[in-house]
Amino acid sequence: MTTQITMPALSPTMEEGNLTKWHVKAGDSVEPGQVIAEIETDKATMEVEAVDEGVIAEILVAEGTQGVKVNTPIATLAGEGEAAKPATKQETKPQAAPTQAKPQPEQPSSARAPAKQTVAAEATPAGRVHASPLARRLAEQGGIDLAGLKGSGPNGRIVKADVEAAAKSPRAAQAAQQAPAQESRELTRQAPSAQAPMPHKSSEQQGIRAGSYDLVPLDLMRKTIAKRMTESFRDVPHFPLNIDIEIDTLLKARAEINKRFGDKGVKISVNDMCIKAAALALKLVPEANASYTPDGIAVHHHADVAVAVAIPGGLITPIIWAAETKGLAQISHEMADLAERARTKKLKPEEFQGGTFSISNMGMMGIKSFASIINEPHGMIMSIGAGEKRPVVKNDALAIATMMSVTVTCDHRVVDGALGAAFLKAFRGFLEDPMAMLL
Amino acid sequence: MSNAFDLIVIGSGPGGYVTAIRAAQLGMKVAIVERDRLGGICLNWGCIPTKALLRSAEVYRNFKHADEFGLSVEGVKFDPAAVVKRSRGVAGRMEKGVQFLMKKNKISVIEGEARLEKGAAAPKVIVKSKDGKEASYEAKHVILATGARAREIPAAGLKSDGKKIWTYRDAMAPPEWPESLLVFGSGAIGIEFASFYAAFGVKVTVVELLDRVLPVEDEEISAFAKKRFEKEGLKILTSTEAKSLKATANGVEAVIALKGKEETLTASHAIVAVGITGNIENLGLETLGVKTDRGHLVTDGYGKTNVAGLYAIGDVTGAPWLAHKASHEGIICVEAIAGQKPHAMIKERIAGCTYSHPQVASVGLTEAKAKAAGREVRVGRFPFVGNGKAIALGEDQGMVKVVFDAKTGELLGAHMVGAEVTELIQGYVVAMNAEVTEQELMETVFPHPTLSEMMHEAVLDAYGRVLHV
Numbered sequence: 001m002t003t004q005i006t007m008p009a010l011s012p013t014m015e016e017g018n019l020t021k022w023h024v025k026a027g028d029s030v031e032p033g034q035v036i037a038e039i040e041t042d043k044a045t046m047e048v049e050a051v052d053e054g055v056i057a058e059i060l061v062a063e064g065t066q067g068v069k070v071n072t073p074i075a076t077l078a079g080e081g082e083a084a085k086p087a088t089k090q091e092t093k094p095q096a097a098p099t100q101a102k103p104q105p106e107q108p109s110s111a112r113a114p115a116k117q118t119v120a121a122e123a124t125p126a127g128r129v130h131a132s133p134l135a136r137r138l139a140e141q142g143g144i145d146l147a148g149l150k151g152s153g154p155n156g157r158i159v160k161a162d163v164e165a166a167a168k169s170p171r172a173a174q175a176a177q178q179a180p181a182q183e184s185r186e187l188t189r190q191a192p193s194a195q196a197p198m199p200h201k202s203s204e205q206q207g208i209r210a211g212s213y214d215l216v217p218l219d220l221m222r223k224t225i226a227k228r229m230t231e232s233f234r235d236v237p238h239f240p241l242n243i244d245i246e247i248d249t250l251l252k253a254r255a256e257i258n259k260r261f262g263d264k265g266v267k268i269s270v271n272d273m274c275i276k277a278a279a280l281a282l283k284l285v286p287e288a289n290a291s292y293t294p295d296g297i298a299v300h301h302h303a304d305v306a307v308a309v310a311i312p313g314g315l316i317t318p319i320i321w322a323a324e325t326k327g328l329a330q331i332s333h334e335m336a337d338l339a340e341r342a343r344t345k346k347l348k349p350e351e352f353q354g355g356t357f358s359i360s361n362m363g364m365m366g367i368k369s370f371a372s373i374i375n376e377p378h379g380m381i382m383s384i385g386a387g388e389k390r391p392v393v394k395n396d397a398l399a400i401a402t403m404m405s406v407t408v409t410c411d412h413r414v415v416d417g418a419l420g421a422a423f424l425k426a427f428r429g430f431l432e433d434p435m436a437m438l439l
Numbered sequence: 440m441s442n443a444f445d446l447i448v449i450g451s452g453p454g455g456y457v458t459a460i461r462a463a464q465l466g467m468k469v470a471i472v473e474r475d476r477l478g479g480i481c482l483n484w485g486c487i488p489t490k491a492l493l494r495s496a497e498v499y500r501n502f503k504h505a506d507e508f509g510l511s512v513e514g515v516k517f518d519p520a521a522v523v524k525r526s527r528g529v530a531g532r533m534e535k536g537v538q539f540l541m542k543k544n545k546i547s548v549i550e551g552e553a554r555l556e557k558g559a560a561a562p563k564v565i566v567k568s569k570d571g572k573e574a575s576y577e578a579k580h581v582i583l584a585t586g587a588r589a590r591e592i593p594a595a596g597l598k599s600d601g602k603k604i605w606t607y608r609d610a611m612a613p614p615e616w617p618e619s620l621l622v623f624g625s626g627a628i629g630i631e632f633a634s635f636y637a638a639f640g641v642k643v644t645v646v647e648l649l650d651r652v653l654p655v656e657d658e659e660i661s662a663f664a665k666k667r668f669e670k671e672g673l674k675i676l677t678s679t680e681a682k683s684l685k686a687t688a689n690g691v692e693a694v695i696a697l698k699g700k701e702e703t704l705t706a707s708h709a710i711v712a713v714g715i716t717g718n719i720e721n722l723g724l725e726t727l728g729v730k731t732d733r734g735h736l737v738t739d740g741y742g743k744t745n746v747a748g749l750y751a752i753g754d755v756t757g758a759p760w761l762a763h764k765a766s767h768e769g770i771i772c773v774e775a776i777a778g779q780k781p782h783a784m785i786k787e788r789i790a791g792c793t794y795s796h797p798q799v800a801s802v803g804l805t806e807a808k809a810k811a812a813g814r815e816v817r818v819g820r821f822p823f824v825g826n827g828k829a830i831a832l833g834e835d836q837g838m839v840k841v842v843f844d845a846k847t848g849e850l851l852g853a854h855m856v857g858a859e860v861t862e863l864i865q866g867y868v869v870a871m872n873a874e875v876t877e878q879e880l881m882e883t884v885f886p887h888p889t890l891s892e893m894m895h896e897a898v899l900d901a902y903g904r905v906l907h908v
Contacts, residue, residue: 132874134849141847153782160849160874 002057004073004128008039008048016220017041018066019074028056030077037074041220044347054078067220071147073128131158138163221314232374236292237412240371241420245428246401247387253434257328265333270404271307271361272332274384276437277430279303279323281423282357288423289356291377292413298377306355306375307335309342316342317375319355328437363387369405379414380423383407404431444470444578446776447564449553449722452479453486454753454765455584456537461770463544465777470547470576472566477541477548479586481762482533484608489631491526492611493794496638500796507833517639519616527612549574555581555723561748562727580748580776583736584769585722587754589628590714596684596693597623597711603686604709607632617641619706621693623681625652627793629712630668634795637672644674644704646695648713651677653793657805657854659820663838664856667797684709717755732757740783742772750776764789788871792861797837800864803852803871806842815845817877819901821893823857825908828888834858839897841867848876853897859890866894877902 007017021038030036030050037048057078061068068074129146131139135158139146144166151158204210218226232238250273257268282289282303291298303324306317318338320331341347358375363386372381385405392401406427410420430437445467448455456478459471476483495517505512541548551568556575564576589606591598599606602614610632618641622633625647637643645652645668651661652668652675665675682694682701690707717735730737730745735757742750752772753765767784774781790802809816823829823837837857844851853867870880877898885895899905 133876133879134847134874137847137876 002076002078003052003054005036005050005075005077007061007068007070007072007074009070014041014070016067016069018220019061019063019068020045022059022063024056026056026058030054030056040345044345044349044352046349050077052077069147129158130156131163132160134160135163138167142167219313221316225314228376229373232376236374236376238374238409239412239417240407240409241417241424242369242371242405242407243424243428245404245406245431246392247404247431248402250431250434251387251402261329266329268328268332269335270363270387271359271384272328272335273431273434273437274361274382275305275307275320275323275331275335275359276326276328277427277434278357278359278382279305279320279326280430280437281426283324284426285419285423288380288415288419290379290414291356292379292411293377297414300356303357304355306352306358306378307338308358308360308372309339311343311345316347316352317355317358318342318347318352358382359384363404369407371407371409374409374411379411380408380420382427383409442574442576444468444547444576446470446580446582446773447472447549447576447578448582448584448769449564450479450584450586450718450753450755451477451537451548452584452586452753452765453481453762454586454769455479455582456540457766458582458584458752458769458773459546460540460544462773462777463546465773465779467773467777469544470549470578471541472549472551472553472564474550474552476534477537478530478534480588482537483530484611486762487533488526488530488611489607489635490794491529492522492635493631493796495522495525496635497796500638504833519613519639522639523612549576552721554721555727555749557727558748562723562746565723578748580750582742582769582772583722583744583749583751583755584753584765585718585755586765587715587717587760589711590716591711592681592713595681597681597713599711600686603691603707604684604711606711610710613708615708617706617708619690619708620644621646621684621691621704621706621709622712623684623693623709624712624714625649625654625675625677626712626714627653627791628715629710630793630795632710632712633673634668634671638796642674642706643672644676644706646679646681646693646704647675647677648680649677653799655791656799656801657840657842657852658807659840660799660801660838660854660856664795664797664799667836667856668795671796681713684711715754715760717757719755740771741775741781742768743775759786759789759791761789761791788868790864790868792864794861797834797857798860799856800860801852801854802864802868803850804842805852805854806840809842809844809851814851816851817843817845817901819843819897819899819905821896821900821905822908823890823893825896826888826890826893828890828892829858831888832858832890839863839893841894841897841901843877843898843901848878850875850877850880853894857890863891863894866891 018040019037020040022036024030024036031053032050034050035047036050039046039048054077057076059075061072061074130151131146132153136146138160142163144163146158149158149162149166152162153159203213247270250270254268254270254273258266286299289300289303291300302322304319304321305323306319308315308317320326320334323331338347338351356378358378358381360372360381361384362370363384366386369385370383372383374381383406387402387404389400390403392399392403406424408420408424446462446469448459448469448471451471451473455471459469462469481487499515499517502512502515549566551566553564553566555562556565557563558577560579561581564578564581565573566576567573589608598604599609601609605613607628617636620633620636620641620643622629622643622645625645629645630653633643633645647654651658652665653661669675676695676697678698680696682696684691684693690705691709693704693709695702695704719731719734719736724731727746727749729749736744736751736755738744738751738756742752744751750772752768754760756768771781771784787803790800793799804812806816806818819841821839824835829835829837834857837860838855840854841850842852843849850867850871853864855864880895880898881902883895885892896905896907
């Protein structure tokens, strides 16, 4: 009895990955927990462990293969003389396959080795797509992905009727609709779907001369950014709120902290202080620390602040978990570590997946003010501009102060204008009076 | 015997008794009601005893052709009574076999005629036994498997009198041996009896209303079969309407109309085989309000009728009127009752067989029906003369025809005429059920020398790769 090892979904957003390295070869014995391969996802490079013991029977996807779809078999594992066991398992627990098919990072096996993700390689016919020859041909002709179908034939075999039903489903119809690109644009807009990419015109069709540009292939990160940002901008009703904050006191406090504790390795940035202030503000205005779901508003217990870090080829948002409970020194230290590992693609999924709020700081690049796109499922994202000396009016007289423009983009389904304003007010309170952060 | 069951099956034909066995396997307490003999028409008066008769005809025919095989047989004679006696003996063994199966599976057999009355979860079953006593039985589920009988058209005299004018049932054990026969209807039943009697030298005329014999078969197969039947001595009148039929002092007299021209035919006997009709009478269906349509019960894909707890399977639910359809329908019905998820039956994948000489077998769509359904088709054919085994058997007349969907390679239908094709057709049935395409069929290695090689060749022919023609 051989079982399939499939491409694991190492993050909820992962749809495909690059198989960068095999640590085993055909004929090697493996034990549960043994690292067998390395996979590069849109966010990071991760190790894949064996779940079952056995012998690698065959490597199905070669090292260096790009864009391997999740759940594609990548190797087969031969069990060690226990043919009956997987078969029984399959018979008595027909529900095993669907559970396994749903990629969840929180699988029981990951508890054993929490730092690493694990391949869900169970004895299941789901590894190889089980379909009749006719179903395969119909799927091929109709451009239907068999892996996404549920089979109604014997032992879940995909038969003709299943493919025909899939061909009639709205999703397939929509895919077919995209063929006449010209007319479909309006239709797609009227019926938006997470599945439906916008109809695409080639650069030439848009008037760009052939040969006047280089086409850089889309890597996984670019695809993910494109998909998630498009979905968010299109599907989340968003609006920006802008506020100016005087940060002279904050800068003074920061300088003093760094001067006094510099020899202990403390080097607080304005950004660190913004993380702390935002976290505390979220605790003061807890309704703003929320996510929209169709079942209700998820009001989060902690302020888990995701911070955008620019890395070569894109960006990633590692998270300071429960930032409201952490001191500035700790936030600063964690942030430096996360940013460093983000740049070398060494982040673990649990370090960048989730969060309740995001911060994007472009102040160091001289950007005065900007509004970011919501990072779903967060209810708000904060955009921090550059601190600069500006003429301000104080006590009816012109004065000079260091001002910083801050914008939050709000998901109107969760955060209404007044709520967003209340949050910003609280945030400004902490920045203008940093001592309050000590309370 | 307690009078409460999980399931009562009414009718013990191949639909009913198989249903009962499957239900018993699934742990139900089962009873089966039969008014005549266990095994129903199929085992007692249909499929099996006719095959016994036709086997006698085949052996007799082979004896007459013995010299072709280098054998010398003299004084070949036949005894009609002995031929029929053998057939009855075969039927008797079948009945005993079903008795054994009922006992083995602890199925209670209730003898008598059933009718239904309003009940709680399912209708109550009242059984009147031969001595006129009535008993009431209850079950959670009741399955009607009452089968069908010969359709008669009294207005045209197409009605059995049990003496000169027969249905299949009389023809099976004839009251007297005919000199000449008029067979009305050229479906499987009519053609099988025509073939049987003709083999023993009876002058047979087949009258068919439609424009060809075996009208459900592919047109090419019908045409091929007609020629062979005529060679066997059958007279075949197609596009011919039976205006009237009556018994006379010497035999029977029929008025027929061929293209508007009326003609009188006479013979010693006649067989009425103009279709069959469901046994839906005297069951109390009207009082329960069970939905029927043109003599058959209306069911969903799993045998459910419109009345709670009442199901129906087999011939009583309509075409195709085939024993194997009935059995399978019963199994699906019972498994659905037991909460399993059986696959609904796909009628296009049920084969039909006619045991005439030559035999005819088919499954799926005919070429014409496939085209009418808007399919673009690829057709392949292979003749028996190109097959070594067929020639060795002395059976070089026949053909295999396959119909594929040109676009997808789906096997839409297979049609055969010739020796042993009734035993071959299941190869294509398996292929259709497994949803293989032309590719797998072409890649399959068929054993040599067998008639089955023709099935391979026909597929190859559809794709321009035929080898032996």
